[in-house]
Amino acid sequence: MDAVSELLDWFQSSGGEIDQSSVGFTVFPDCGRGAVALKDIPEGHVLFKIPRSLLLSTETSALPGRVGLDRWREAKMHMGWVGLILCMMWETAQGPSSKWSKYLESLPTTFDTPMFWNDVELEELKGTSVVGKLGKADAEQDFNEKLLPMVQSRPDLFPAETIPIYYTLEIYHVMGSRILSRSFDVEKDEPEEDTDTEGAADTSLGSAMDVDLPPEETESAHGDGDSEHADTDEEEEEPSGVSMVPLADMLNARYGSENAKLFHEKDDLRMVSTKPIGAGEQIWNTYGDLPNAELLRRYGHVDVLPLPNGDLGNPGDxxxxxxxxxxxxxxxxxxxxxxxxxxxxxxxxxxxxxxxxxxxxxxxxxxxxxxxxxxxxxxxxxxxxxxxxxxxxxxxxxxxxxxxxxxxxxxxxxxxxxxxxxxxxxxxxxxxxxxxxxxxxxxxxxxxxxxxxxxxxxxxxxxxxxxxxxDDGGRKRKVRPDEEAGRMSKTRRR
Structure with a gap:
């Protein structure tokens, strides 16, 4: 059984629902793995439902409670993404006993994002704003000053022999990149109307993709990711709604191509088609129509589409x-x-x-x-x-x-x-x-x-x-011959 089949089996056995007659998963040229319409899909069709219990976050993982919420906050694990990263590391270390083991096994372990480029490759980005936003130094500071001390202080939760396997800096970057590229910002309680913060250059700490209110409600704000798992301010707490959402994160995105969106209900999240999708077409989510600089930094790809002037590129650049x-x-x-x-x-x-x-x-x-x-x-x-x-x-x-x-x-x-x-x-x-x-x-x-x-x-x-x-007109008016002649004529008459 391949990884996708195993993931789908786990998803459905854990309470998730998917319309397998309408939605399939395949590998697209230049896009990698994504979702495809197996038949014509009408607008407003529910493609799949994800129980909130399947979301992986600091709210659903047992780790913060095992550590103790006071100790968790004292160690500043609630700031930035370091807490969610540690939860993902710990859940991975639990192996099959973790509720999310099959999901975590399905996530990528390598990335094409500049966070993992060497110095020669990063020279190609000179002059752009990308390098300054990678946040690699901040991420490593969080790892050394927050995560590692927490891990070393609780051998009952993090046995010493597991540290070099599951709690390394390399894995920290992988988990952070998973959050940056695949997480969603999910509201915890009843949907409330938010002000729209979506923008091409938004760099607030948040999630990779957005979750909307049910179609009949007001849409929520789009949360965009900042430099990888970095704190934006010592007073700013981790957005508690940043969650890993199984299955939903398998959809690709492309500028202006969105035909499905994730909406949240009280008990589950629903991926719903926002326009008719023809059989064989890719099912696209949205990252907010970002410029290529942000797409490359966060997701490791760029959009190349026809532009109004006949060139190829990203209309959102x-x-x-x-x-x-x-x-x-x-x-x-x-x-x-x-x-x-x-x-x-x-x-x-x-x-x-x-x-x-x-x-x-x-x-x-x-x-x-x-x-x-x-x-x-x-x-x-x-x-x-x-x-x-x-x-x-x-x-x-x-x-x-x-x-x-x-x-x-x-x-x-x-x-x-x-x-x-x-x-x-x-x-x-x-x-x-x-x-x-x-x-x-x-x-x-x-x-x-x-x-x-x-x-x-x-x-x-x-x-x-x-x-x-x-200026020329002004000078001509001063010396215009007919004006001068008129003045001379008047002088003579006097």
């Missing part, structure tokens, strides 16, 4: 631009700049703005530029009013934005033409998977930067032409 690039262009006083940036952050601004594929200058960047350019008197008035400057795209701001984007583009060690030629020449056949995916991601970001730069330069040329036209 974005470019992150740090505030220090604007500071560098404006060359403002360090003390003054720090004071203003601190105030900007207090006002809800961010130190990173996002350039999207619509090629529009981010309003936040324009506001930040105006803030940094304020005179001392204007600065005092802004603080007094407790409001950041409104975005304004004048000729001076255009020049600053242009310089900022040129600096951002220069952070990549290769040009867009270099990357495009390499991808065309190799056609992806002789490149390693990691290099090819990094190349596709870089190309998407550089296209946005270069196209936005071209748009800005065109705006500058138009503004210059209009100004020149106005």
């Amino acid at each position: 974005v470019v992150e631009i740090t505030a220090d690039l604007a500071v560098a262009v404006l060359q403002t006083d360090d003390v003054v700049t720090k004071k203003r940036i601190d105030w900007w952050l207090e006002q809800g601004g961010d130190d990173v703005v996002v350039l999207e594929s619509d090629l529009e200058v981010p309003l936040a960047l324009l506001s930040l530029i105006r803030l940094l350019r304020l005179t001392p008197d204007e600065w005092e008035k802004a603080v007094e009013k407790d409001k950041v400057p409104k975005p304004k795209l004048d000729t001076e701001a255009l020049e600053v934005v242009r310089a900022v984007l040129e600096r951002r583009l220069a952070e990549y060690p290769t040009t867009l033409d270099d990357d495009a030629k390499l991808l065309r020449a190799e056609n992806g056949t002789t490149l390693s998977l990691n290099k090819r995916q990094a190349l596709i991601m870089r190309i998407g970001e550089k296209r946005i930067l270069q196209s936005t730069l071209e748009k800005i330069k065109a705006q500058q040329q138009l503004a210059a032409a209009e100004k020149q036209k106005g």
Whole structure:
């Protein structure tokens, strides 16, 4: 019996329900294992139901109770993902006696995410925001300062001979990557309406995929993962709803392709089709239509789809631009700049703005530029009013934005033409998977930067032409022959 069959047997014997006449599992080219429609599926059809008792989380694992909840919190196991990682390690160590043994055996043990790339491969990501978000150092700090001391302090739960087998740093990274790529954010109690936090550049600590309220209810917020199992703040507790959800995590996702979503009921979670699915089509879940940088970081793949301009890439690609690039262009006083940036952050601004594929200058960047350019008197008035400057795209701001984007583009060690030629020449056949995916991601970001730069330069040329036209017109009015002749005629008549 293969791994999928064993998983399905375990799932159904444990109370799960699946419509096996409609849903099957197979391996797709470039997607790996995923779900397929075995026949035409109508919208609103329940594909499978997962009892809440099958969810694997810090709420369902027996480990926190065995440790003692006070000791669990004292060791800060409730912060970040370290507690859930330890639960998954411990459940794995229990072997067949663990309720989730068959499920854990079905999960991947290797990943194509940059967390596992070597230094040479990571060089391919230079200039992108991916490397800075891996959180590898933070993860290793959590392992050494939280998880390992807990494991070593309780030999009754973690026998010494099991530590080098089940509780190593390598396995810690594997478990963290499983959470990052496959977990869901599941509400514990009765569904409540949440504010929508879904966004292309969201980096809050959360889950890989979303769970919605029942179709007749208001949808819940989408939780996106942050750097691998890292704490975001010492005061922030682990989102208790982050759970591993058997079977649901076998669905793949692709930009704009979602045709099924996970909805939660009081006693179970239900994967429901959100549109008709034809026989033979893949059943897609959603990651929130993320850019390739985030897809690569979290899941180890990139989306390559037709774009409106005829190119191939991810329609959701974005470019992150740090505030220090604007500071560098404006060359403002360090003390003054720090004071203003601190105030900007207090006002809800961010130190990173996002350039999207619509090629529009981010309003936040324009506001930040105006803030940094304020005179001392204007600065005092802004603080007094407790409001950041409104975005304004004048000729001076255009020049600053242009310089900022040129600096951002220069952070990549290769040009867009270099990357495009390499991808065309190799056609992806002789490149390693990691290099090819990094190349596709870089190309998407550089296209946005270069196209936005071209748009800005065109705006500058138009503004210059209009100004020149106005200046020329003004000079002509001063010396226009007929006006001069008229003045002379009037003089003579007098």
